[in-house]
Amino acid sequence: xGSFSIWHWIILLVIVLLVFGTKxxxxxxxxxxxxxxxxxxxxxxxxxxxxxxDQSDKSSTSNESQRNDDNVxx
Numbered sequence: 001x002g003s004f005s006i007w008h009w010i011i012l013l014v015i016v017l018l019v020f021g022t023k024x025x026x027x028x029x030x031x032x033x034x035x036x037x038x039x040x041x042x043x044x045x046x047x048x049x050x051x052x053x054d055q056s057d058k059s060s061t062s063n064e065s066q067r068n069d070d071n072v073x074x
Contacts, residue, residue, distance in 0.1 A: 004012075017025070
């Protein structure tokens, strides 16, 4: 009485398909898969974002110094 039989699951699946439609369910599943992949990438590469931000800081400071040099030259 506490567990569902296979027929309960099939009926539930049919109702969910009728309510939400297949396009909505597939797009939701794709979004969920992308989110899980991004989460896994984020968990594996804890050092990578820090290195990327350091590089972006260096490039932004070099761009700022170049802009300052251009302004001085004018």
